[in-house]
Amino acid sequence: MSTALYEKLDFSRIFESISKTSAVHDSERRHLREHIQTVADAGFTRLRVPRRFGGEGASLVESFGLLRNLAEADPNIPQILRAHFAFVEGLRQRGSEAQPWFDIVNDGKIFGAAMAEKSASTSINTFLSKTPEGLRLNGRKYYSTGTLYADWIIVWAAERNEAGKETRLRILVPAHSEGVTRLDDWDGFGQRLTGSGTTIFDNVHIQPEWVLDRLSQDELPAHPFLATYYQHFHLVTLAGIAQAVLRDAIQFVRPRTRAFGIPGQVIQRNDPIVQNVVGRLASLAFSTRTLVDQISRGLQSAEGFWDGGDLNHPVFERVQEEAFQAQQIVIEQTLEATTLLFDVGGASATSETLGFDRHWRNARVLASHNPSLQRARELGDLALNGTPLWSPYRQALRQNAA
Numbered sequence: 001m002s003t004a005l006y007e008k009l010d011f012s013r014i015f016e017s018i019s020k021t022s023a024v025h026d027s028e029r030r031h032l033r034e035h036i037q038t039v040a041d042a043g044f045t046r047l048r049v050p051r052r053f054g055g056e057g058a059s060l061v062e063s064f065g066l067l068r069n070l071a072e073a074d075p076n077i078p079q080i081l082r083a084h085f086a087f088v089e090g091l092r093q094r095g096s097e098a099q100p101w102f103d104i105v106n107d108g109k110i111f112g113a114a115m116a117e118k119s120a121s122t123s124i125n126t127f128l129s130k131t132p133e134g135l136r137l138n139g140r141k142y143y144s145t146g147t148l149y150a151d152w153i154i155v156w157a158a159e160r161n162e163a164g165k166e167t168r169l170r171i172l173v174p175a176h177s178e179g180v181t182r183l184d185d186w187d188g189f190g191q192r193l194t195g196s197g198t199t200i201f202d203n204v205h206i207q208p209e210w211v212l213d214r215l216s217q218d219e220l221p222a223h224p225f226l227a228t229y230y231q232h233f234h235l236v237t238l239a240g241i242a243q244a245v246l247r248d249a250i251q252f253v254r255p256r257t258r259a260f261g262i263p264g265q266v267i268q269r270n271d272p273i274v275q276n277v278v279g280r281l282a283s284l285a286f287s288t289r290t291l292v293d294q295i296s297r298g299l300q301s302a303e304g305f306w307d308g309g310d311l312n313h314p315v316f317e318r319v320q321e322e323a324f325q326a327q328q329i330v331i332e333q334t335l336e337a338t339t340l341l342f343d344v345g346g347a348s349a350t351s352e353t354l355g356f357d358r359h360w361r362n363a364r365v366l367a368s369h370n371p372s373l374q375r376a377r378e379l380g381d382l383a384l385n386g387t388p389l390w391s392p393y394r395q396a397l398r399q400n401a402a
Contacts, residue, residue, distance in 0.1 A: 011066060014038055019073040019244075023355030025193060031184075032076060032193050036149045039070070040108045045081065048088045053102040060303055064236050064296040068289065071240020072247065075362045076193040078240070080146040082233045083113030083154055089229055092307055101172075104152070112150030112175070114141035114199040115221075123400075124158040128169055128206060135206040137171065137179075141199045147182050148195030150175045154212075155201070156221065168221070170213040171206060179204040190358070190365030218397045220390065224316040225299070225306045227390075228323045232295050234366050235326055238334040239288040241363050245337045246285040248356060249278050249344050256345070277343045284337040291326045298322055320389055321382065324375045331367040338363050 018035050025032060039045065047063045049055020058066070063085070071078045088105055091098040105111075117125055117140065126139020137157060147153050155171045173180065179202040186197035215221070222230065256268040268274050298319040305313040338360035342349045349356055381387040 011039070011042060011044060011070070014042055015069055015073040018070070018077065022074040023353075023358060025074070025076075026358045027352060027355055029192055031148065031195075032074070032080065033149055035074070035077060036080060036110065039077065039081075040110060044070075045084060045108065045110060046088075046106050048085060048092070049102050049105055050092065053099055054106045055102065060300040061293070061296045064232070064292065064299075067233070068236045068240045068243070068292065071237040072243040073240075075237045075241050075244075075366070076191055078233065078237045079191055079194045079196075079366070080112075080149055081110070082230065083146050084111040084150075085233070086226060086230055087111045087154055090226060093309065109151040110146070110149055111152045111154055111172075112144065112146030112148075112195070113154045114144040114147055114201075115154070115156035116141065116143040118142045124156060124166075124168065126155065126157040126201060128157050128159045128171065128211070133205075135208065135211075137173065137201045137204040137206050139201050141201075143186075143196050144182070144199040145194050145196040147175065147199050148184060148197075153180070153199065166217055168215040168217060168219070169211055170215075172210045172212055173201070173204060173206065177204050188365050190361030190363070217400060220394065220397070223306075223311060224320045224390075225302055225311075228295075228299060228316070228320045231323050231327065231370055232292070232299060234369055235292050235295065235323070235330045238330050238363055238366055239285075239292045241359055241366075242281075242285045242288045242334045242337045245341045245359050246278075246281045248354070248359070249281050249341055252349065252354070253278065253344050274344055277340060281337055281340060284333045284340075288330050288333050288337075291330055295319070295323050295326050317389065321379070324379055324389065327370070327372050327375055328379075331363075331372050334363045335360070335367060 017038075021035075024030070043056055044066070046055040047058040047066065048060075049057070051057035067078050067081075067085075084105075088102075091101055091105075117123075119125060124139075126137065126141060128135055128137050137155065139155075139157060141155070144153070151174070153173045153175050155169075155173050157169045157171050158166045159169055160166050175182070181198075181200040181202070182195070183198040183200070184195065186192070186194065188196065220227070253269050253274055302313070302315045302319050305311075305315055341356055341359065378387075378389050378391075381391075382389060
């Protein structure tokens with residue numbers, strides 16, 4: 001990070017404060033609204049808004065480095081803000097026409113997402129309809145990450161023309177609109193505080209200018225640049241968890257003066273076995289951090305083509321392939337770290353007061369997004385047969401649109 005930007009956006013004290021309450025918030029399922037407001041007030045949520053549009057103008061490498069450190073403090077918060085940051089990234093390509101939305105972001109407003117639905121297929125059952133009273137939105141979403149904390153909700157919906165043909169829509173909805181109901185019913189055992197539950201839209205009034213995009217049924221919902229960006233957010237958060245594991249291991253071991261199987265007082269930090277475990281944790285934190293930093297640099301190398309509208313440049317496929325490859329390793333190594341942590345302290349490390357189990361729970365839930373086994377198969381098909389990534393998904397989209 002440039003010296004001037006670092007001095008202006010030093011979030012270390014904020015992150016330290018968040019870290020101190022992370023275990024308690026998790027165990028008591030206490031919402032993070034105060035922390036979200038704090039980071040927004042400090043300028044964190046406008047990091048990627050270009051300076052010419054009133055933002056901080058941080059680079060992708062800088063912003064992902066800060067997000068990794070935020071994830072070390074509490075991994076719920078980067079996931080809460082994932083849709084917000086991706087929304088800003090998409091706005092960057094729109095140029096001056098995005099200024100009204102950049103103004104809203106610069107004002108500290110948060111954007112959440114309501115895209116997925118619980119159904120027997122991946123079809124969209126949330127519809128925008130024309131009525132005598134104007135446009136109305138009706139539907140029910142789940143996995144609505146960040147919506148509990150949001151001022152605006154990014155909604156993936158559909159509309160039908162007179163012939164019954166569907167078009168996919170990306171709509172921006174004020175979170176406090178009449179007819180919007182947000183439920184805190186996310187029951188995952190990790191990332192408990194992300195607000196990833198149900199959002200209901202009951203005859204919600206939509207202004208035409210809130211319809212951001214219209215896509216045909218056979219189009220990918222996100223360009224490979226944004227798809228990689230979304231995936232990388234999870235990888236950066238996992239790397240932050242690996243850092244948190246190392247931090248907690250060191251803080252746990254240093255003051256301890258007893259060890260299993262050795263009578264009397266023992267300075268545990270001098271125990272070769274414990275040193276070995278902590279050394280492995282340090283190596284895992286380094287490895288995951290190095291991998292995600294590499295993908296951050298890859299995305300940054302593609303940024304100019306994205307912002308400039310050169311959307312078919314081969315750099316996007318290359319960076320996406322590398323992100324898929326990194327996913328295979330970052331997940332495995334972070335989960336190893338979250339399990340190995342307990343080997344530094346025996347039964348005492350399992351105390352609920354410490355909350356060490358949250359690291360594994362959070363990492364496991366994050367790892368379950370965008371299944372790595374499916375990605376590994378696609379990588380193998382690409383290496384063996386030259387089959388482009390997302391080919392099965394693209395084929396299914398074409399079939400459904402036919």
